[in-house]
Amino acid sequence: MPYFDAASSAPLHPVARQALLASLDEGWADPSRLYREGRRARLLLDAAREAAAEAVGCRPDELVFTSSGTRAVHTGMAGALAARRRVGGHLVVSAVEHSSVLHAAAGHEAAGGTTTQVAVDRAGRVDPDAYARELGEDTALACLQSANHEVGTAQPVAEIAQQCRAVGVPLLVDAAQSLGWGPVEGDWSLLTASAHKWGGPAGVGLLVVRKGVRFAPQGPADERESGRAAGFENLPAIVAAAAFFAAFSLTAEPSPPGL
Numbered sequence: 138m139p140y141f142d143a144a145s146s147a148p149l150h151p152v153a154r155q156a157l158l159a160s161l162d163e164g165w166a167d168p169s170r171l172y173r174e175g176r177r178a179r180l181l182l183d184a185a186r187e188a189a190a191e192a193v194g195c196r197p198d199e200l201v202f203t204s205s206g207t208r209a210v211h212t213g214m215a216g217a218l219a220a221r222r223r224v225g226g227h228l229v230v231s232a233v234e235h236s237s238v239l240h241a242a243a244g245h246e247a248a249g250g251t252t253t254q255v256a257v258d259r260a261g262r263v264d265p266d267a268y269a270r271e272l273g274e275d276t277a278l279a280c281l282q283s284a285n286h287e288v289g290t291a292q293p294v295a296e297i298a299q300q301c302r303a304v305g306v307p308l309l310v311d312a313a314q315s316l317g318w319g320p321v322e323g324d325w326s327l328l329t330a331s332a333h334k335w336g337g338p339a340g341v342g343l344l345v346v347r348k349g350v351r352f353a354p355q356g357p358a359d360e361r362e363s364g365r366a367a368g369f370e371n372l373p374a375i376v377a378a379a380a381f382f383a384a385f386s387l388t389a390e391p392s393p394p395g396l
């Protein structure tokens with residue numbers, strides 16, 4: 138039977154599978170330890186971060202690995218909203234965001250914040266001017282997907298990022314549905330993605346916070362992943378997720394995720 142739901146989850150790419158098997162043997166140790174096995178794990182983690190950062194078009198120290206795309210969205214939104222609490226509690230999202238964004242917005246409202254959902258046209262596309270009109274003096278954060286998870290509509294991210302910059306509002310781009318096909322254009326502030334959409338294993342997300350963007354991690358402190366993603370890294374899965382990018386950065390045409 139053919140499989141038609143790669144937007145929900147793509148099959149593991151052969152390159153990712155190979156990297157996963159190899160790093161189960163090589164990458165089991167604690168990357169924060171200084172003995173040989175730990176240093177080997179750290180090398181693998183650093184290389185994975187560099188490959189993922191190159192695919193995103195950011196600095197490696199701007200990118201952390203999370204335990205899912207959903208976790209990356211929740212952590213990114215909570216950290217950005219908290220850091221701008223003094224500016225205000227207004228959040229702008231599109232009406233067609235993934236449930237991870239809409240649920241985080243509902244939580245934000247339950248905690249006393251406000252959310253504006255910007256409507257889309259018949260093709261599921263946000264109008265940049267309509268979106269920009271909702272950005273106010275008390276807007277702490279704006280969120281927009283790069284592409285829709287149900288109908289595939291690509292959103293005008295670069296234009297909206299520019300409008301957000303003009304009024305000093307950080308834009309978080311949920312790039313779960315597009316990063317496997319290429320980097321997100323534009324001057325966005327935060328970006329999230331999910332490895333099982335591009336043929337990596339499930340349970341690996343990316344959270345990118347550009348240098349200079351205010352960010353206050355929420356929840357109990359933890360030393361791993363710059364204090365932004367708590368818990369011991371799933372190194373074999375991270376290596377496998379990044380192997381896809383490492384392999385295809387060598388070719389001009391990226392291969393469709395997992396296919």
Ligand SMILES: Cc1ncc(COP(=O)(O)O)c(C=O)c1O
Pocket residue numbers: 144145205206207208210235237282284285286311313314331332333340341342
């Ligand atoms: C647009 C979008 N954002 C976020 C996510 C969440 O990613 P994950 O499945 O890794 O939690 C998904 C996955 O369905 C998605 O399609």
